[in-house]
Amino acid sequence: MKKARICLVFTCILLAAACGGSDTAVDTSQLSDQEKEWVEYSYAHEKNDETKRAWEELSAEGVKSYLERQLPTLCGDTASLMKSLKEAGYEAGEAQDYKEKVDDLLCSP
Numbered sequence: 028m029k030k031a032r033i034c035l036v037f038t039c040i041l042l043a044a045a046c047g048g049s050d051t052a053v054d055t056s057q058l059s060d061q062e063k064e065w066v067e068y069s070y071a072h073e074k075n076d077e078t079k080r081a082w083e084e085l086s087a088e089g090v091k092s093y094l095e096r097q098l099p100t101l102c103g104d105t106a107s108l109m110k111s112l113k114e115a116g117y118e119a120g121e122a123q124d125y126k127e128k129v130d131d132l133l134c135s136p
Contacts, residue, residue, distance in 0.1 A: 053090060057090070061132045066090065069125075070082055108126060
């Protein structure tokens with residue numbers, strides 16, 4: 028469960044980067060436009076500074092790899108995603124907004 032929480036935190040960091048535009052500290056050069064937007068959004072909304080720093084230290088390949096590993100949880104395991112967001116300090120409305128952003132950017136065909 029701790030591993031899932033860490034993954035979610037990284038995911039949140041990536042999402043936050045999407046709201047910050049192209050001046051994000053996260054290397055999104057290997058991502059599609061929708062993936063970049065999600066990462067920037069997650070990064071911008073991340074509540075943990077250590078998690079933000081971890082995102083900033085990832086290479087472009089690391090960011091892409093992390094995102095690919097997180098897709099099954101982000102797009103297929105809503106209960107785990109919402110639980111992780113709650114544990115990361117997201118309130119119900121914030122978690123729902125996050126889930127909707129994930130659905131719109133990463134999970135929709």
